[in-house]
Amino acid sequence: MAANKKVSSAEAPEKEQASPILIQMGIFAAILFVSSLISPLFPASFPVPTPVVGLILLYVLLATHIVKLRNVEKFGDFLISLIAFLFVPSGIQLAASLKVLQAEGVKIIIVVIIATIVMLVVIAYTTAGFIWIRKHVFHGNTDIDQ
């Protein structure tokens, strides 16, 4: 016990060092595996897919300090930096649904563009509204450190 303590205190300056990349991958794989077991437990009328369960799980693990940022940060940031690339197969998937597109033609594309802009703008403005209410109605603090 004492020896252990001594070792850990000796390693203290290195505490901030990132975990080896394979360990980080292992943590992601473990979370993904557990999530894939949890996800089917949700009823069909209330689906929660594996990656969403995993996102919540990793957040809870980070918030409870069971997993430290240095354990997952490097691999996680790497994956996020690749998002656009990882999404290319999904985009190319549209090749298989060109027929669906032909059915309603350009109309559907126009409505989708409108829908996307509406979701972005309406939700952003609604949030600004609620923040305004917090500040002016409840006189709450809305200052944010950038």
Add this chain to the structure above:
Amino acid sequence: MISLNVAAEMAVWGKWLGDGLSKTATGASAGNAVFGIFLTLVVFLIGQWLFKISNGFFIFQPLFVGMVLGIFILFLLAKAFGTDTATFYKSAYLPGGNIIFWFLNPATIAFAIPLYRRNDIVKRFWLEIVLSLIVGLVISLFIIYEAGKLFGLSKGTLASLLPTGATTAIAMPIAAAIGGNPAITAMVCILNAVIIYALGDWLVKVFRINNDPIGAGLGLGTAGKTVGSAKALQLGSIQGSMASIAVVVISIVVDLVVPQFASLVGLR
């Protein structure tokens, strides 16, 4: 003369690819995943290169270029083989494409990291975040529904459009439940992300969305899913964190709200 050469080339390549395809179809060779992976990398790198030499012209966003170029190449190859694009896509591209696609799973989980980095904001503003997403989604649903009716979309297509605030895996079963076509829903979810990826910066500027970093993050996360979250991270840590939480919360809100909305407007 040249065209003859090209035709001869095509025939050789065609035989080689055709052999590969038949092996893929019978599951004899997993090595054919290489084609999908290689094509994805090539078209994306071409996109990055075009984006760079055009000084970041929005239509040359690597994801957009990669998608259009990839579909175009598959279309040409399918023509060369005398099959249709969808069949060729499934047999030749999908094995490799699926491998890359799979990594979206851990990548989505990874968004817990930017979310946790700004846990201070989450703790202080969780009520505003949840309320904004619920109210914002309901308003959006009305506008999208009316816009769809205005353009004369069929009931089925309208029902396929409504759940697309959620991630694809949640949106598809909900679309099916309210009388939509899950295939259209999946397509729309992808288009949402591509549109946000291509137009996000411009939209943020035009609508002055970044004046409220929390709203900017929630909006980008809802409209663009994980791709929107990556975009939000470029704006700042708060935006990235908020987009990550939006992906989770909006999916649950869609789960609960969209079926109610559908019966309210008489879609089912």
